Amino acid sequence: MLRWLILLSSAVVLAFTLRNDTPYTLPIPASFGHRYTIPADNPMTLEGVALGRFLFYDSLLSKNNTISCSSCHQQNRAFTDGFALSIGVNGRTTARNSMSLANLLWVRHFFWDGHSPTLEDQALIPMAHPDELGLAPEKAARKLQQTAFYPPKFKRAFGTDSITPLLMAKALAQFERTLISAQAPYDQYLRHQYTLTAAEKRGLDLFMRTSDPTKGIRGANCTHCHGGAQFFQNVFHNNGLDASPLDPGRQEVTGFDADFARFRVPTLRNIAVTGPYMHDGRFRTLDEVIDHYSEHVASSRTLSTDLKGPMHLTSSEKKDLIAFLHTLTDTEFLQNPAFSNPFLTQ
Amino acid sequence: MKKLLLLSGCLFGAWNVSAQVILKVTGEVTTPLQLQASDLKALPHTEVKAVDKDQKEHHYSGIPLIELLKKAGVTIGGQLRGENLVKYALVRATDGYEVLFALPELDPEFSTRTIVLADAVDGTALPTGVGPYRIVVPGEKKPARWIREVREIEIRFAK
Numbered sequence: 001m002l003r004w005l006i007l008l009s010s011a012v013v014l015a016f017t018l019r020n021d022t023p024y025t026l027p028i029p030a031s032f033g034h035r036y037t038i039p040a041d042n043p044m045t046l047e048g049v050a051l052g053r054f055l056f057y058d059s060l061l062s063k064n065n066t067i068s069c070s071s072c073h074q075q076n077r078a079f080t081d082g083f084a085l086s087i088g089v090n091g092r093t094t095a096r097n098s099m100s101l102a103n104l105l106w107v108r109h110f111f112w113d114g115h116s117p118t119l120e121d122q123a124l125i126p127m128a129h130p131d132e133l134g135l136a137p138e139k140a141a142r143k144l145q146q147t148a149f150y151p152p153k154f155k156r157a158f159g160t161d162s163i164t165p166l167l168m169a170k171a172l173a174q175f176e177r178t179l180i181s182a183q184a185p186y187d188q189y190l191r192h193q194y195t196l197t198a199a200e201k202r203g204l205d206l207f208m209r210t211s212d213p214t215k216g217i218r219g220a221n222c223t224h225c226h227g228g229a230q231f232f233q234n235v236f237h238n239n240g241l242d243a244s245p246l247d248p249g250r251q252e253v254t255g256f257d258a259d260f261a262r263f264r265v266p267t268l269r270n271i272a273v274t275g276p277y278m279h280d281g282r283f284r285t286l287d288e289v290i291d292h293y294s295e296h297v298a299s300s301r302t303l304s305t306d307l308k309g310p311m312h313l314t315s316s317e318k319k320d321l322i323a324f325l326h327t328l329t330d331t332e333f334l335q336n337p338a339f340s341n342p343f344l345t346q
Numbered sequence: 347m348k349k350l351l352l353l354s355g356c357l358f359g360a361w362n363v364s365a366q367v368i369l370k371v372t373g374e375v376t377t378p379l380q381l382q383a384s385d386l387k388a389l390p391h392t393e394v395k396a397v398d399k400d401q402k403e404h405h406y407s408g409i410p411l412i413e414l415l416k417k418a419g420v421t422i423g424g425q426l427r428g429e430n431l432v433k434y435a436l437v438r439a440t441d442g443y444e445v446l447f448a449l450p451e452l453d454p455e456f457s458t459r460t461i462v463l464a465d466a467v468d469g470t471a472l473p474t475g476v477g478p479y480r481i482v483v484p485g486e487k488k489p490a491r492w493i494r495e496v497r498e499i500e501i502r503f504a505k
Binding site: 108109233235236256259262302304305 | 440441442443474475476494495
């Protein structure tokens with residue numbers, strides 16, 4: 001009996017060393033909720049996440065081994081790059097501004113125009129794009145296959161050491177799903193562990209409220225689009241950047257005229273470190289962004305109804321709003337060792 | 347590539363003008379619907395009174411949502427019982443905003459108020475950015491479910 005038990009348990013141990021798929025438990029903040037989908041064929045595992053992190057930081061994925069995902073998605077900038085437009089492997093710029101990768105788990109349509117439905121699908125796009133990594137995923141897979149480093153890591157994560165673009169995408173998606181940002185001073189304020197300054201509190205009220213002149217209430221109603229625990233809604237709007245927009249945005253994906261010049265509403269978490277702002281990186285600072293909403297919203301046929309009345313914020317209201325936006329900077333996220341370059345910490 | 351996309355966008359746009367689907371009804375239905383402006387005009391209309399954000403009462407005319415559910419073959423009336431009571435309608439706007447109604451809220455055998463897909467307010471068509479169709483829920487104190495630019499109604503089971 002004992003012999004059988006020992007045999008059985010060593011078989012179990014053996015199985016685990018061959019394929020170490022230890023489940024990874026995501027720390028889901030209660031306020032964010034569980035409205036997200038992890039594809040059934042790509043469950044989160046410690047090994048998958050660790051592999052995805054290596055791939056994210058590895059310049060082997062680019063045509064001439066010069067850049068990686070992390071070149072345009074840098075942790076200390078909440079995974080953006082500080083440029084109006086990013087610079088790809090050929091030295092040319094991308095068509096749009098790099099996006100933060102915080103809280104992607106709750107994003108339902110990826111990219112500024114929402115053309116990609118899942119992270120698995122998304123990951124292959126920058127690999128192949130000539131102005132991003134510029135290397136066909138099949139070729140990248142062959143490069144990784146020839147290393148001594150990667151095949152055992154794929155074996156542990158997915159039970160096979162034959163590397164394919166699909167498995168690379170799955171590992172990258174697993175790593176990206178772990179990038180949760182929910183420890184900003186604003187979150188501590190909600191847990192009664194941080195006291196907002198008077199300016200931050202006034203800024204919060206402006207952010208959350210709708211103007212009601214009859215009751216003497218001042219509000220910028222940012223929450224209408226950037227509201228909720230994640231500070232974005234999965235919606236597409238034209239926020240009045242131009243009177244004659246050049247980039248058709250969401251319309252290119254849906255074909256609907258009503259979608260012309262609409263873009264996905266991006267998260268405002270960590271917004272103080274993710275400039276320049278907007279899909280084309282036209283604003284360098286938050287002051288310019290607030291000036292835009294306050295005075296320069298341009299009318300065009302798809303301008304969002306909620307931005308039609310001018311806001312005319314006073315200069316102290318503008319300062320308050322910006323003070324509030326700074327409470328969304330999550331230094332724990334920006335410095336979390338689990339999200340950093342694994343080649344440096346090894 | 348970008349040019350190609352643009353070009354196909356134009357073609358798609360042109361195609362849209364001639365036969366643009368305004369509203370889809372999908373999900374747990376026997377007949378999925380792809381309705382054009384003329385189909386919607388032909389459906390029974392009614393008028394309801396309701397108070398909007400401006401605190402004023404307006405007259406809205408539109409299609410009772412129940413008419414769309416009937417046309418799509420949703421389990422309403424005598425069939426709205428048992429597990430069908432955990433079905434709901436998810437209404438989605440152009441921008442992606444979504445709101446939810448439990449089926450009994452829409453069924454006159456359960457509810458005394460008529461929730462409509464309005465196309466006009468006080469006798470004039472809804473303006474762009476609000477119309478062509480907007481949900482109006484008479485008697486609801488906060489108009490957050492009065493979703494504008496409605497593009498799709500999806501019937502689902504709560505799982």
